[in-house]
Amino acid sequence: MTVKPSLLWEYDLTNFDYQAMRLVVVQRVIERGWPDDFYAIFNLYGEDGVYQATKEIAYLNPIDMNFVHVVFGIHLEELKCYHNKDRPRHWKS
Structure with missing residues (x-):
């Protein structure tokens, strides 16, 4: 089970480093993912890895x-x- 490629549409996934891009992957799943995507990140990073990444994400909406x-x-x-x-x-005036 993997994260849907559509969540990471702007990246070339043939050489994508899921470990180095952990914050991006976790953020995209939180913002736009389905239950299968959540299962995938927990399998990929483990419970503690997902929790730590979630704490480090710079922006999430309320x-x-x-x-x-x-x-x-x-x-x-x-x-x-x-x-x-x-x-x-930066895009707010």
């Missing part, structure tokens, strides 16, 4: 932050994206 808080049991204050939520994004 709905996704609350999702990982409720489903994974990660406190909002442990999420890097929670502390970045009030910082202006």
Whole structure:
């Protein structure tokens, strides 16, 4: 079982390093994945690996932050994206 290639559409998956790109993969699955994609990342990175990656993601929208808080049991204050939520994004004016 692997993550759907459509979640990583802009990358060449023939030489894709899933370990080096762990944060991107976990973020895409949280934002757009289906249950099979969640099973795939837990198989690929393990429970602790997914939790640690989730804590390191720089940006998640408020709905996704609350999702990982409720489903994974990660406190909002442990999420890097929670502390970045009030910082202006470069595309906002």
